[in-house]
Amino acid sequence: MWKEFRAFALKGNVLDLAIGVIIGAAFGSIVTSLVNDILMPVVGLLVGGINLKEMQFQYGDTVLKYGAFLQTVIDFFIVSFSIFLFVKGINKLKRKEKEEPKPEAPSAPSKEEELLAEIRDLLKQRALEEK
Template structure:
């Protein structure tokens, strides 16, 4: 069972997924900081000092903090768009690598021998 698990865990796809999750979490924190610390203050200045996280509605004894929800939704869209652009750039670089022509494979010993035989037969036919 341990061998099967190790073979599964060390497959490229699982490792790539784990790396992607870790980088995605770190990237999400960076984009959240960008939204909270850079974009939202500028957006607040543009709309007259409005702070979305402070928006709330009191309904009886319950407080509905819809501003915090709007902030989270905005964070999600910015993170999703940033990841979309990042993946699009990665695919563009990957396509460039795939478009490069590969060197032709070296002929095998059998192919080299057959080519020599062919050349000898051509020489014999030309000498007749």
């Protein structure tokens, strides 16, 4: 059982997935900080100093925190758009790597080259006949 687990855990796909999850979590925290610490204060200034997280509706003892929900939805769209741009950039870099210039196929000789080749061949033939 240990050998099977080790074989599974050390497969390339599992390691790639683990690395992706770790990098994704780190990237997510960076984007969350961008949203909470930079973008949302600017949005708050633009809409008159409103803090979405504090918006709520109270009915009796029940509190509906719709502002926190709106904040989470905005966070989601910003994070997903950021990840989209990141993946798009990576794909563009991969495409450039794949599109390395291919060696050009030799083109057909021009008429000048054909004439020069004929002259060369005639001179070789004449040199052989003279010997």
